[in-house]
Amino acid sequence: MSNTTVRIISGAALIILVGLCIYSGPQATLVLFGLIGPLMIDEIITNFYGQRRFSIRYCLAQAIYVLCYYFFNFYQISQSSFSFWISAGIVLDILLLAYLFLIYKKSELLLTVFRITSWGTGLFTLIPLLCLSYIIHFENWRLLLIGLFLLNFMVDTAAYFSGKKFGKHKLWEAVSPKKTIEGAVGGVICSVIATALFWHNLIAPVTPFTIAFFFIVACCSQVGDLAQSKLKRQFEIKDSSSLIPGHGGVYDRVDSLLFVAPLYAFYLMANFR
Helix, strand or coil: CCHHHHHHHHHHHHHHHHHHHHHHCHHHHHHHHHHHHHHHHHHHHHHHCCCCCCCHHHHHHHHHHHHHHHHHHHCCCCHHHHHHHHHHHHHHHHHHHHHHHHCCCCCHHHHHHHHHCHHHHHHHHHHHHHHHHHHHHCCCHHHHHHHHHHHHHHHHHHHHHHHHHHCCCEEECCCEEEEEHHHHHHHHHHHHHHHHHHHHHHCCCCCHHHHHHHHHHHHHHHHHHHHHHHHHHHCCCCCCCCCECCCECHHHHHHHHHHHHHHHHHHHHHHHC
16 A cells, blocks of 8 residues: 555544544543553654653653643642643743754753653643643533644645645745645635634634734644654654654654644633633
8 A cells, every 4th residue: 555545544443532532521532632641652752752661761761751741630620730731831831942943953951851851752741731631620621622622733734735736835844844835825825714703603703813813833744744843854754653654653643733732722722611
């Protein structure tokens, strides 16, 4: 089979898996999202940092993530706790933006710091996944979650087809050689329109402020993907792993989603609580 066919089959399988968990209820969805963390930590520590699986730092990172994720989602469920993690998520996004736009060349010092503090991968993974899991604690969480998926993943899908059809000018060749300006613009526009229609018909009336927010999140989805692409080039790897045929690793699939999750969670906290 061609890579495109494998990619489509794997993508369909992932959609079915996520759909079944969402249909099964909040507990199953929380567990599914919870499983993303250990897989991401494994990919980052072993493939990015080149460190041993089950080393002290590896086990510490996994313990930080697992204990905190399940504690705040199953035992200590409070608005104040999620407010803290959402704020931390926005700070983390700002740091990633600074890394993307201010670190122009490969920094051996930065890579050394990453490797020494590899136990912090547990926190790096925990923060955005807690922001994502926050959505599941809303009454109409299924629609809100689908709205986020539509807003985020439509950018990537529409950008691929827009870039293939109209792409002529590179977006940022040094970071992501295949992305084009035309693809990025097409992805954002299609994502905003599709999400606005979904939101207006199934969640709440769409206002100019809502449209502006969708536009910001769609643009941030592109930025999150670029930040992850730059990280991979810093560590000289192509994919975070080969776990998902045709797609790479778990981190490859959820990088932009986790980047926009704090923004989306903040919007929900401000408007639906």
